[in-house]
Amino acid sequence: MKIVTSEIAQPTISQKLFPVDLSQTTMEERKNNLLTKMKEHQLDTIFIYADREHGSNFEYLTGFIPRFEEACLVVHSNGSAFLLLGNENTKMGSYSRIAAEVIHVPYFSLPNQPMEDDAPFTSYLVQAGIHEDSRLGLIGWKNFTTAYQDNRSLFDLPHFIVSGLEKLVASPAQLMNYADLLIGPSDGLRTVNNANEIAHYEYGAALAGQCILTTLNRIKLGKTELDLAETLAASGQPHSVTTICATGDRFTNAVLYPRNKQVQLGDTFSLTTGYKGGLSSRAAYIAQSPKDLPAAVQDYEEKIAQPYYQAFVTWLETIRIGMTGKELFDTIQTILPKENYHWELNPGHFTADEEWMASPFYEGSTSILKSGQLFQIDIIPKVKGYGGVSCEDGIVLADNELRAEIQKEYPEMWERFSKRRDYIINELNIQLSEDILPLNDIVAYYRPFLLNQNLAFSVKK
Template sequence: MIKYKKISQPEIEEDLCPVLITDETIEHRKERVLEKMKDEGVDTLVIYADLEHSGNFEYLCGFVPRFEEALLVLHQSGKAYMVLGNENFNKAEKSRIPVIGVRMPQLSLPNQPMFEGKSVADILSVCELSTSKTIGLVGWKNFVGGMEDGSKLFDMPYFLVSAIQKLSPNATLVNKTSIFIGRGGVRQVNNANEIAHYEFGAALSGNCILNAMNKMEVGMSELEVATELGAFGQYHNVVTIMASGERFVKANIYPTCKSIKLGDPISMTTSFKGGLQSRGGYAVAKSEELDAVSKNYLERLAKPYYNAVTEWVSTIQIGMQGGLLYEHIETIFPKKDYGWYLNPGHLSSDEEWMASPIYSGSKEIIKSGMIFQVDIIPSVEGFAGASCESGVFIADESLRQELEKDYPKVWERILKRQAYMREVLGINLPEHVLPTSNATLFYRPFFLNKEMALTVEGGQ
């Protein structure tokens, strides 16, 4: 079913422009969070953020605390306090929801002036925590399925948790990150405005990965190729990867001056808010250029892997349980043969990996408005990795109509991507599966052959 043949590559998408989250969307987000708090008997949420773990904070506030830390204290009444360090305190007035700003120097960079002269508990005392009976602490993980009670694991600094306990000694503290990212969490599903917002970063990732693949030649350095993996000064939400040959030499994880050699394994990743693109394969133009051990790479790994990811997008249905999709991938691409062990697909948002409803036995329902990374990571001894990780939006007819009406340029790009995946790649792509970028499931496992790619023979 999977063929390696000469095809036209996707076109680079021009005139991409960020779409901002609207006031109406922010208000709707807040209403949903407050409804969840009421339903789950939570009087107050304390939402923690730092630069890399800020999605739940940003969801309501609209920004991240950059190099500092921050708290959003949200009461069931809707009243909110924003606790910020020295250099972000002026951002309280920019918050997308109304907040009362509270300065806490302890959230600032090391050795900055602690001019408040107050303890952490003293500063937090103005946030009206003492009367709360149930306080939900929100970090960035909901600890599900482990040996411990996840509701009592708090992924925020101890100095904050202990101050909250001191202020509210009779309150019940519980991990409530699930309000945002867990089963039924408010951030699992996106409206048309949110999809258009995240499409910008996902589209940038597609352009970047195509440009980097097209640039690569033997003799170039990792740095030269990696210059194509950034765009417009946008913030990466993962570490950028451009690695040739042996990886993690002296624990280095960044591109270097190392020159690409014929036959090198290649790993390449770039990601912005909304979507990641990753590619893995070899710096060769044909199988004959691989060493004796790796010569069977296409048949042993690349083609079965590509069959799995194209089956993934062909199979996913609105209303299906995540566990059924997991079992389907396990059936056609068994873990014991291909060495994958993480979730075969996960949700994306401001974070590259937000959470995943796709795991063994999952009864979580696939819903319209979800943003997925089609992410299966095989590991077969003797071979380089295989990867064409990409993103898709899941959208029912109503959501598709909203996108077409309110964001016609985004919709036009989506239609072109669908047509390419069906007509050129041969993928049986359902109407409800919308590619987040031009590079979704475009896979050249041999990076030096700029004309050949994997396709589905006999597809749509």
């Protein structure tokens, strides 16, 4: 495989993107699947915590997050459910996608708000059906049961919640971390999606790709990060990550957000935006050609960008339903050795409501890749003295049955998938298995020199 830089037509942006709501059938499936898992693990109750940053496991069943407050969802093995909500979210109980009794918990409200229903915290837990014999699975947002450790007694819920539960049960051993029921890389319920869920998430992933391409096409010398960042937001949709629009050195004065800083020739440059369903990111240099780069990094294209893109292409051409996470991890390690390119994280991960759910791609992983799984291609090389390189986007794996269902139920999305596959295969010369459906229009489209909108990487075999 040889990576070449040549004149490549830009991908065509999809028109008339609209969000797709999750169906009631999907929401009922989610709850029933959870109840089945609870029975398998002999759990009486699942207790799910949420706040604005860590609400996806809660949202998976309720359909909403508690915004600026905290909340808990209690689901019992008999199917009954309770929503523990603060002052400004009690009204959301009537909108919950699963039937649940609302319990007002003032402790989950904002500081110094009225505490009119104040009572010992344990009393709210008792109202929610927690008792001394309860065997509880606690779910925050982190899965501490991994290939490296099996630690179910480590919790990422606030102390006052765990402490309250400990006061009610007969033994601390009755409280266990069961986040892996939802996000575990081998059989977490949230890692596999049906056609309706894929349609729901494809909207955000596609929106992110459109924002990135629009912004790439607006890059000019003298424009500021603030100017360019305007097109990294769209349709009022909530971001799943902090927006990045950074030219030159990042994080000056610890600033994480776009600054009033002008783009200059030879700058490194990073763009990232993400919504439910996926993130898109690009990193390269502000240049027309290698001649515009600082002398010390004029070999950036062949030393960093091309090896990275070769690993990226290998990822796309290798991934398939039925392979293990270890196989893909080992393949990337062979193509882009960690000891030379210093990537530290997993070469890809699950995505959904949050940008990073969990990952099956790690050394020794026995997790089997399945139809219906959404992945971010996320390889981050770091070579001292050189700017970054990034072409991050998402894909979904779909077998014959799921593809047929998508084609039947969501023909417009199927047409977008087909168009994207055609571009990747015929314009970029990347061979995709039938299992791979690209989640946005710019998957695999990468410009190493951002001022030249005609040049992009492709494969010459």
